[in-house]
Amino acid sequence: xxxxxxxxxxxxxxxxxxDAGTGRILMLAYMNPAAFEKTLQTKKATYYSxxxxxLWTKGETSGHVQHVREIRVDCDQDTLVLQVExxxxxxxxxxxxxxFYRAVQGEDLKIVxxxxxxxxxxxx
Amino acid sequence: xxxxxxxxxxxxxxxxxxDAGTGRILMLAYMNPAAFEKTLQTKKATYYSxxxxxLWTKGETSGHVQHVREIRVDCDQDTLVLQVExxxxxxxxxxxxxxFYRAVQGEDLKIVxxxxxxxxxxxx
Numbered sequence: 001x002x003x004x005x006x007x008x009x010x011x012x013x014x015x016x017x018x019d020a021g022t023g024r025i026l027m028l029a030y031m032n033p034a035a036f037e038k039t040l041q042t043k044k045a046t047y048y049s050x051x052x053x054x055l056w057t058k059g060e061t062s063g064h065v066q067h068v069r070e071i072r073v074d075c076d077q078d079t080l081v082l083q084v085e086x087x088x089x090x091x092x093x094x095x096x097x098x099x100f101y102r103a104v105q106g107e108d109l110k111i112v113x114x115x116x117x118x119x120x121x122x123x124x
Numbered sequence: 125x126x127x128x129x130x131x132x133x134x135x136x137x138x139x140x141x142x143d144a145g146t147g148r149i150l151m152l153a154y155m156n157p158a159a160f161e162k163t164l165q166t167k168k169a170t171y172y173s174x175x176x177x178x179l180w181t182k183g184e185t186s187g188h189v190q191h192v193r194e195i196r197v198d199c200d201q202d203t204l205v206l207q208v209e210x211x212x213x214x215x216x217x218x219x220x221x222x223x224f225y226r227a228v229q230g231e232d233l234k235i236v237x238x239x240x241x242x243x244x245x246x247x248x
Binding site for chain 2: 001002008014016018022023024025027028040050070071072073074075076079081092093094096099100101102103104107108109
């Protein structure tokens with residue numbers, strides 16, 4: 001069995017989600033043991049929603065499922081990297097490919113990526 | 125001023141560290157407001173060590189400094205991506221380029237990357 005250190009951060013570990021093809025970092029999400037087990041079993045990325053306090057399979061509303069190609073574990077066993085094939089145009093609920101669509105420029109944040117879908121049509 | 129949501133996770137936000145050249149994810153670390161400010165000012169990645177409860181400029185022991193090329197902020201303003209130029213052979217205190225040197229294979233973790241430096245010589 002794979003032992004992960006869920007206790008260090010109060011029961012949830014961060015999972016960095018990276019596009020397996022481009023290497024683009026798409027998002028960061030959190031997993032509890034049940035989310036990790038479900039992801040292993042289904043090969044579809046499943047997280048724990050801190051706002052809804054529930055398991056959440058990415059794409060269940062948007063259709064933008066993440067098929068998991070590889071899972072890496074860090075030296076401290078308290079962080080994951082998921083290499084995924086992102087279906088649909090993007091991972092971000094704001095309509096961008098990546099949640100990291102803004103860059104620090106001087107004292108401000110600037111949007112540096114194009115919006116690729118209309119979130120109001122995808123998240124009804 | 126750039127507003128980040130430090131409160132959501134109890135004062136620290138996760139920073140994903142990515143090699144600016146290769147796109148490889150090197151590590152995940154945490155920042156408090158002082159670490160973020162110091163990183164902005166010095167352009168050298170500075171984190172907050174949860175085990176030592178202190179600011180920690182990456183490379184202060186190993187010499188493996190991370191020069192920050194770009195900082196991205198996510199949609200919820202509670203996670204960062206640092207694009208860095210990693211000096212030295214690697215970021216991981218275990219002697220690997222990346223902390224994510226192991227992959228889930230079946231029921232086990234398997235080391236899938238080569239060790240690139242001897243940590244006992246680097247971390248004296």
